[in-house]
Amino acid sequence: MGRINFKDKKVLITGASTGIGKALAHEFAARGAHLALGALPSENALLDSVAKDIEEQFHIKTWCFAIDLTAPDGPERLHQEVKEKTGGIDVLVNNAGIAAYGRFWEQPWEPLEKTIQLNLQVPTRLMHLFLPDMIKRKSGLIYNTSSVSALQPTPFQTVYGATKAGLQSLSQGIRAELKGTGVTVCTLNPPYTATDILTKGGFPENLRWYAISGGLRRPEWIAKKAVNALEKRKFLYVTGFNAWLFHIVLVRFSPRRLVDWVSGFFLKGGWK
Numbered sequence: 001m002g003r004i005n006f007k008d009k010k011v012l013i014t015g016a017s018t019g020i021g022k023a024l025a026h027e028f029a030a031r032g033a034h035l036a037l038g039a040l041p042s043e044n045a046l047l048d049s050v051a052k053d054i055e056e057q058f059h060i061k062t063w064c065f066a067i068d069l070t071a072p073d074g075p076e077r078l079h080q081e082v083k084e085k086t087g088g089i090d091v092l093v094n095n096a097g098i099a100a101y102g103r104f105w106e107q108p109w110e111p112l113e114k115t116i117q118l119n120l121q122v123p124t125r126l127m128h129l130f131l132p133d134m135i136k137r138k139s140g141l142i143y144n145t146s147s148v149s150a151l152q153p154t155p156f157q158t159v160y161g162a163t164k165a166g167l168q169s170l171s172q173g174i175r176a177e178l179k180g181t182g183v184t185v186c187t188l189n190p191p192y193t194a195t196d197i198l199t200k201g202g203f204p205e206n207l208r209w210y211a212i213s214g215g216l217r218r219p220e221w222i223a224k225k226a227v228n229a230l231e232k233r234k235f236l237y238v239t240g241f242n243a244w245l246f247h248i249v250l251v252r253f254s255p256r257r258l259v260d261w262v263s264g265f266f267l268k269g270g271w272k
């Protein structure tokens with residue numbers, strides 16, 4: 001099986017106004033894909049300007065969908081409007097996400113509940129909505145922005161890690177169910193990346209983990225490698241050698257107690 005060719009494919013990316021989503025949009029457009037881009041209604045103008053820049057740079061088509069995916073009918077509206085405007089998509093990138101830093105029991109409930117909803121319930125629902133058409137056409141691809149946080153415990157961001165572990169399990173399970181349909185699910189598992197999610201989520205600026213993992217990555221670096229890996233149909237793609245070593249190799253071969261201790265120490269607070 002050769003590399004996937006994204007030329008003239010229609011790709012829906014949620015959370016495309018900033019960060020990793022915006023960088024992924026550039027990478028897909030550079031390969032000739034047309035883009036359906038989503039973000040919150042409050043970022044409508046930003047999303048429009050991202051779309052306009054990409055259209056001018058890459059001469060592809062874009063459609064914008066400013067919909068709050070945590071609204072009761074958010075995913076259903078996105079599915080309906082995307083179908084009407086684009087006529088159907090080839091690739092769904094479930095990328096919108098939020099996080100909150102702090103001790104589990106000390107955090108207010110509302111942001112935790114929203115994290116579960118946006119990071120796990122929304123992609124689950126969007127896959128449930130978009131998959132039947134893909135299966136009917138015998139072709140389609142889902143790319144879920146998971147995280148290295150899916151691969152071991154994440155103290156002080158436990159709910160975030162749990163949503164990503166859930167998304168990881170869901171992606172791998174659905175992929176097995178999809179065998180032979182012409183449709184598949186892959187995950188992107190980036191390490192810490194310099195985007196708004198960390199500042200909005202209240203992460204310490206100098207988290208100890210950043211020091212041992214080689215610092216924050218750039219979203220453009222993540223996206224370039226991510227779409228390259230997707231072209232090769234990598235099922236679970238951890239971005240970068242350091243992240244692969246820590247989160248795949250060391251986590252798998254170290255005693256559970258050590259993994260828990262290292263996670264707790266390096267995710268607790270920042271270096272002074």
Ligand SMILES: NC(=O)c1ccc[n+]([C@@H]2O[C@H](COP(=O)([O-])OP(=O)(O)OC[C@H]3O[C@@H](n4cnc5c(N)ncnc54)[C@H](OP(=O)(O)O)[C@@H]3O)[C@@H](O)[C@H]2O)c1
Binds near residue numbers: 068070096195196197
């Ligand atoms: N940065 C990291 O360290 C890191 C590491 C691993 C995985 N990830 C994952 O990467 C993905 C993208 O995050 P990012 O780091 O690029 O952060 P980001 O820059 O904050 O992007 C988050 C995106 O999600 C959108 N969004 C937030 N709430 C929404 C809602 N209710 N409805 C619709 N869209 C909503 C935001 O739209 P607005 O601009 O309209 O707010 C924004 O476009 C997330 O799934 C995150 O978990 C990030």
